[in-house]
Amino acid sequence: MRQIILEKIVSTLQPLDFVLALWQGGSAAHGYTDEWSDLDIAVVVEDNCVQQTFDIVEKALAEIGEIELKYRVPEPAWHGQSQCFWRLKETPPFLLIDFAVFRRSSRNDFLEIERHGKVPIAFDKANLIVPPPLDRSKHLSTMQSRFNEIKIRFDLLQPLVKKEIYRGHLVDAIGNYHNWTLLPLVELLGMIYRPHRYDFELKYFSRDFPPEIVDRVAPLFCIANLADLTAKQQIAEALFAESLPLVQANLSSNNALTLPP
Numbered sequence: 001m002r003q004i005i006l007e008k009i010v011s012t013l014q015p016l017d018f019v020l021a022l023w024q025g026g027s028a029a030h031g032y033t034d035e036w037s038d039l040d041i042a043v044v045v046e047d048n049c050v051q052q053t054f055d056i057v058e059k060a061l062a063e064i065g066e067i068e069l070k071y072r073v074p075e076p077a078w079h080g081q082s083q084c085f086w087r088l089k090e091t092p093p094f095l096l097i098d099f100a101v102f103r104r105s106s107r108n109d110f111l112e113i114e115r116h117g118k119v120p121i122a123f124d125k126a127n128l129i130v131p132p133p134l135d136r137s138k139h140l141s142t143m144q145s146r147f148n149e150i151k152i153r154f155d156l157l158q159p160l161v162k163k164e165i166y167r168g169h170l171v172d173a174i175g176n177y178h179n180w181t182l183l184p185l186v187e188l189l190g191m192i193y194r195p196h197r198y199d200f201e202l203k204y205f206s207r208d209f210p211p212e213i214v215d216r217v218a219p220l221f222c223i224a225n226l227a228d229l230t231a232k233q234q235i236a237e238a239l240f241a242e243s244l245p246l247v248q249a250n251l252s253s254n255n256a257l258t259l260p261p
Contacts, residue, residue, distance in 0.1 A: 001091050002039055005064060009041060009099075010122045012060040018049040020104060021124040029117030032207065038096040042081075042110070042119075044128050047103045050082050057099060058086065065089055069096075080106060104128075114196040134196065143191060143198060144251050150184045154240055161233055170226055177229060181236045182220060188240060189213060191247045 006024075013019040026040030027033040045053050054072075061067060069087035077083055082101040087093065102108055110116050111131040121129050157180035164173035183201055190198035194208040206214055220236050223229045 001088075002033075002037075002095060005039060005061070005088070005095075005097060006041070006122075008060050008064055009057055012056060013043060013053070014123050016056070018046040019053065020044045020046070020126045021128045022122040023119040023124075023129055024122070025100075025110060025116060025119055026098070029119045030204075030207075031117070035092075036094045038094060038098055040098045040100075042100040042102060044102045044104055044108075044126075047105050050101050050103065053101050054082070054084055054099075058084075061086055061088060061097070065091065079109075139196070140251070143195065146187070146199070147191060147247055147251060150187060151244060154180075154184050154188075158233070158237065161229075165226055165230055165233075168226065170223075170229070173226065173229055174223055177223075177233055177236075178221075181233055181240075182217075185220075185236050185240050185243075186217065188243050188247060189217070192243060192250065195250075 010022060013022060021044040023042055024040055025042055027037040028040065043053065058067065058070075065088040067086055068089040069085070071085040073083040073085075075082060079100075081103075084099050086097045086099070087095065088097075108128075111119065111129065112134050113131050114134045118131070119129065157176075160176045160180055161173055164176055186202060186205065187198055189209065190200065193210060193213060194200070194204075197204065197208060200208075205217075209217070216239065220232045223232065
């Protein structure tokens with residue numbers, strides 16, 4: 001069904017003069033497509049044809065099966081593009097169709113191979129899908145600034161976790177622990193083990209990090225009670241402190257981007 005949907009969208013859009021390019025992102029770009037993957041599709045169209053493109057795709061999907069779910073992302077979206085999600089009835093719930101429309105004049109920040117994978121291109125009529133080289137200097141500078149920030153913020157914000165533990169507020173403490181302990185920890189570790197995608201938070205966590213790091217970090221997300229949270233917050237703090245000099249050494253030696261994407 002995934003292939004049927006993809007071929008239907010491609011065959012519908014490719015003949016249209018105002019649709020200039022179409023490619024896949026997500027799991028297809030990273031080579032990890034499996035039975036639980038959704039379908040990430042992006043197109044470039046002439047600037048005044050965004051809504052027309054959505055309407056045409058929705059009509060084409062309805063020819064395959066009944067649309068049981070639709071969500072049009074309110075604009076402006078965080079990524080600056082237009083986006084809609086559909087799911088067809090009687091397809092697996094995982095087979096969500098994530099369809100993004102890029103205006104020809106808009107900037108495309110999702111083609112860097114190091115960060116977003118090698119996108120499979122269905123067609124490109126105007127040679128628009130050209131992955132740019134990663135701006136290593138800019139990326140390193142941004143990562144250095146972010147390192148300096150989270151190094152300070154981590155120590156600053158741990159009391160937000162501890163005071164809710166002392167108050168006996170388990171839910172509040174877990175929320176703060178997730179936001180102010182675990183996410184900064186994963187970002188810091190990302191600067192060591194996946195520097196090209198250090199800022200991806202938990203996305204691709206199990207795939208990008210080495211098994212020994214996954215095995216150390218994953219249990220920290222599993223909280224049974226306040227005593228368990230207290231112990232795991234201390235473990236997370238220790239791992240954060242242990243990782244700080246490793247990141248600093250990499251940044252200082254300009255070796256932070258030596259790992260393969």
